[in-house]
Amino acid sequence: MTKGLDVTIWGTRGSMTALYHDRAEFGANTSCISAEWDNGIVIFDCGSGIRGFGLDLLKRNQIVNKKLHIFISHLHLDHIMGLPFFPIIYMKDWTIHFYGSSDENTTFKKALTEIMAPPYWPVALEHAGAEMHWHQVNSGDSFELPGSAVVRVLRANHPNSTVIYRLEIGDKHIVYGLDYEVTTECQSEYESFVKDSTMLFFDGMYTAEELPNYRGFGHSSWEQGIQIMESCNIDQLHITHHDWSRNDQALNSLEQKAKEMNDRCTFSREGMKIHFDTDK
Ligand SMILES: [Zn+2]
Numbered sequence: 001m002t003k004g005l006d007v008t009i010w011g012t013r014g015s016m017t018a019l020y021h022d023r024a025e026f027g028a029n030t031s032c033i034s035a036e037w038d039n040g041i042v043i044f045d046c047g048s049g050i051r052g053f054g055l056d057l058l059k060r061n062q063i064v065n066k067k068l069h070i071f072i073s074h075l076h077l078d079h080i081m082g083l084p085f086f087p088i089i090y091m092k093d094w095t096i097h098f099y100g101s102s103d104e105n106t107t108f109k110k111a112l113t114e115i116m117a118p119p120y121w122p123v124a125l126e127h128a129g130a131e132m133h134w135h136q137v138n139s140g141d142s143f144e145l146p147g148s149a150v151v152r153v154l155r156a157n158h159p160n161s162t163v164i165y166r167l168e169i170g171d172k173h174i175v176y177g178l179d180y181e182v183t184t185e186c187q188s189e190y191e192s193f194v195k196d197s198t199m200l201f202f203d204g205m206y207t208a209e210e211l212p213n214y215r216g217f218g219h220s221s222w223e224q225g226i227q228i229m230e231s232c233n234i235d236q237l238h239i240t241h242h243d244w245s246r247n248d249q250a251l252n253s254l255e256q257k258a259k260e261m262n263d264r265c266t267f268s269r270e271g272m273k274i275h276f277d278t279d280k
Pocket residue numbers: 014015076078079179241
């Protein structure tokens with residue numbers, strides 16, 4: 001690990017996994033992104049991509065501080081399906097802090113521990129091995145993490161209780177802003193939250209042409225991502241939460257169109273690593 005901030009994309013798909021021979025470039029796994037700095041590790045969502053991150057962590061032999069902070073956007077299955085296969089939860093010498101939002105019928109902790117327990121899974125999450133702590137999040141909250149890092153929370157326009165997150169480390173600000181349908185009603189709230197960020201992970205599941213058929217599904221178009229990047233002074237845009245049905249050819253062709261509009265836009269690929277030098 002070099003000094004600075006390392007962001008790695010472990011899963012790029014929305015709704016379900018997409019393991020086909022023609023989807024290898026952009027990847028098959030559902031949402032998961034890690035951010036690491038010299039004394040902190042944050043994970044956004046536990047999609048099936050989190051398994052790859054867990055295996056990567058186990059291969060390293062120089063992790064001094066065996067602590068993770070997992071921020072979950074919401075409990076839709078594509079965002080939690082990787083948790084049973086994340087090897088770190090079974091490690092007694094690790095500590096995991098879970099963060100998530102609750103709706104009026106159940107708490108985030110109750111819902112997650114109920115779904116990861118018999119008869120759905122043979123090992124109950126709470127007895128898996130790692131030491132676990134639970135943090136309820138609400139829109140407007142901020143959490144301080146090691147190394148003067150801060151994670152901020154905003155409610156999302158998405159079915160059920162969903163939030164997005166903004167990680168700030170020194171002068172580098174990364175927004176995990178997916179599973180969010182940007183509409184005229186909520187656009188200004190979204191824009192204030194993502195403004196001046198270094199990198200925005202944006203929900204570009206649909207195209208502008210497709211979007212009218214999917215109103216209320218809770219996702220946006222990549223064209224909206226470009227418009228927001230430009231109007232909100234954002235350095236780099238990553239389009240992610242790719243529709244599982246799009247193959248590499250389809251995503252490459254959409255990315256090419258997007259880059260013609262603004263070349264600071266990239267379509268996320270599984271395994272991509274992005275390094276930032278930070279001023280802290
Ligand atoms: Zn999703």
